[in-house]
Amino acid sequence: xxxxxxxxxxxxxxxxxxxxxxxxxxxxxxxxxxxxxxxxxxxxxxxxxxxxxxxxxxxxxxxxxxxxxxxxxxxxxxxxxxxxxxxxxxxxxxxxxxxxxxxxxxxxxxxxxxxxxxxxxxxxxxxxxxxxxxxxxxxxxxxxxxxxxxxxxxxxxxxxxxxxxxxxxxxxxxxxxxxxxxxxxxxxxxxxxxxxxxxxxxxxxxxxxxxxxxxxxxxxxxxxxxxxxxxxxxxxxxxxxxxxxxxxxxxxxxxxxxxxxxxxxxxxxxxxxxxxxxxxxxxxxxxxxxxxxxxxxxxxxxxxxxxxxxxxxxxxxxxxxxxxxxxxxxxxxxxxxxxxxxxx
Ligand code: GLA
Numbered sequence: 210x211x212x213x214x215x216x217x218x219x220x221x222x223x224x225x226x227x228x229x230x231x232x233x234x235x236x237x238x239x240x241x242x243x244x245x246x247x248x249x250x251x252x253x254x255x256x257x258x259x260x261x262x263x264x265x266x267x268x269x270x271x272x273x274x275x276x277x278x279x280x281x282x283x284x285x286x287x288x289x290x291x292x293x294x295x296x297x298x299x300x301x302x303x304x305x306x307x308x309x310x311x312x313x314x315x316x317x318x319x320x321x322x323x324x325x326x327x328x329x330x331x332x333x334x335x336x337x338x339x340x341x342x343x344x345x346x347x348x349x350x351x352x353x354x355x356x357x358x359x360x361x362x363x364x365x366x367x368x369x370x371x372x373x374x375x376x377x378x379x380x381x382x383x384x385x386x387x388x389x390x391x392x393x394x395x396x397x398x399x400x401x402x403x404x405x406x407x408x409x410x411x412x413x414x415x416x417x418x419x420x421x422x423x424x425x426x427x428x429x430x431x432x433x434x435x436x437x438x439x440x441x442x443x444x445x446x447x448x449x450x451x452x453x454x455x456x457x458x459x460x461x462x463x464x465x466x467x468x469x470x471x472x473x474x475x476x477x478x479x480x481x482x483x484x485x486x487x488x489x490x491x492x493x494x495x496x497x498x499x500x501x502x503x504x505x506x507x508x509x510x511x512x513x514x515x516x517x518x519x520x521x522x523x524x525x526x527x528x529x530x531x532x533x534x535x536x537x538x539x540x541x542x543x544x545x546x547x548x549x550x551x552x553x
Contacts, residue, residue, distance in 0.1 A: 210298075211336065212251040216329025218322040219244045220311040221367045222399050222528050223519050224376055225482055226464035227490055230361025232420050232457045233382040233431025235464040237389075238318075238363055239397065240371035243311035243553070245319065247285075247326040249334050250304045258300065260285050262307040274300070277355065281313075284320055287355030288327040291347045298335050305330075312553065315401050316520025320356070321364030324348040341369045342384075359414050360521070378468040382431060389468055395476045395514065398529050398536060402500040403549035406524030413521055416453060416494065423450040432457040456493040460486060480514025480530045487517035487527075496522030504547060511535070511542045526553065 219240040226236035252259070257272030260282050269282040274290035277283050285307070289300050305327075313319045325348050332339040348365040352358055362381055371377045375388040391397075424432045426445050435442075435458050443451060463482045470479040487505050491497035497518055505516040508529040516529035531539055543550045 211334050214249050214330050214333035215246065216249075216326040216331070216333060217244050217246045218325035218329060218368045219371070219373070220317040220319060220322045221364060221371060222317060222397060222526075223363065224397060224479075224528060225467040225486055225517075226363075226460060227486060227517070227519075227522070228416065228420075228494060228496070229433060229457060229460055229464065230363035230379075230381040231359065231417055232361075232424075232433045232461075234433035234457065234461040235378065235380050235468070236361075236363045237376050237378055237464050237467050238367040238371065239376045239391070240367055240373045241311075241317060241399065241553070242373050243309075243317065245307060245309040245311055245322040245326040247323070247330045248306045248308070249330045250306070251302055252304045253302055255302050255304055258285075258289065258303045258305050260305045260307065262309075264307070264309050264313055272301075283356050284323040284351060285327050287351035288324050288331065288347070290355060291350045292328060292331045295343065295347060296335065296337055298331070298337075300331070312401060312526075314406060314525065315553075316406075316518070316522070316525035317399070317553070318364040318368065318520065320352060320358075321348055321368050324351045325365060325368045344369045359417050376468075376471060378464075382433065389471045391471065392474060392476045392479070392530075394533050395530055396533055396536060398531055398539065399519065399526050399553040400504055400508070400529065400543060401526045401551040401553055402504055402524065402547075403551065404498060404500040404524035406521070412523075416496065419450055419453045420457060423454045426450070427454075433461045436462070452493040452495070456489045459489060476514055476530060480516075483515035483517045483528070483530060484509060490518055490522055494522075498522075498524055500524065500549075501527055504543070504550065505529075507543055507546050508539065511539050513539065 221238040223238040379386040501518045508516040513529040513531045519528045
């Protein structure tokens with residue numbers, strides 16, 4: 210064991226395939242050049258671990274890793290807990306410092322990046338050569354079984370397997386994936402709406418429950434086992450089940466088409482799919498809000514090829530696809546019409 214170590218992990222923006230990773234669907238996230246860096250340093254006077262975070266301006270100590278504290282430190286404590294379950298190491302007398310230029314709580318996967326950076330720091334510290342799939346598994350367990358926000362595998366997967374210059378097309382039913390090149394003269398820009406959201410307080414788990422119920426009623430393991438909601442299903446499902454099912458089934462097709470659009474260098478089609486995705490997230494999945502809708506409209510009105518909310522929704526950021534020559538103009542236009550906006 211070393212006396213200090215560092216772990217780093219990047220955030221992501223999801224380009225298409227929203228709320229599909231817990232429905233056995235295809236997703237298309239992209240790593241972003243914003244990361245969480247975790248350092249561990251041996252300190253004899255610390256009993257268990259002392260966690261410091263500049264973002265929260267707070268220090269939290271923990272000795273028993275099976276105790277959840279119901280705050281941000283749970284991602285670190287949970288990572289220690291699950292790392293222990295996998296490798297039975299003795300994590301004590303450590304100062305853990307979390308440094309991040311990845312904004313928190315705006316849909317860019319800061320929680321998965323925190324877990325993966327901590328797991329990287331732990332594997333460096335104990336000189337355990339973790340394979341990528343184990344990292345994903347541990348981080349997934351931390352979020353779902355320790356913290357208890359029931360997302361899918363997308364965020365952890367892209368933080369471990371993704372790249373900054375290539376989107377990651379992932380089929381969450383079997384974890385088959387490929388890295389796909391981005392468009393040359395067009396970029397994805399991320400804009401924070403300033404509307405805060407805390408995922409554990411949002412009705413995220415309610416949506417997931419609706420999806421599970423709908424799949425069960427239709428005799429499916431996953432909603433994405435369907436490629437069309439037919440008349441028989443319409444009778445079977447309640448109105449809200451029908452709406453979430455429609456989003457999921459159609460969004461899955463958009464993800465696959467989006468991957469093809471990247472491969473065929475067709476940014477126009479990709480943009481259209483993004484806006485369709487946003488409208489479906491707003492009207493059928495009902496996870497958008499006024500601020501996100503307004504930013505999408507402003508970007509598209511300015512001349513972006515398409516825009517959508519990114520991540521879980523309920524506030525946070527949008528992503529827009531725009532010709533590189535128009536980026537500066539877009540920035541000016543958005544800030545003039547939505548002064549709270551922040552380009553990431
Ligand atoms: C959150 C979850 C992800 C995914 C997205 C929505 O970020 O953590 O697993 O479900 O929402 O696409």
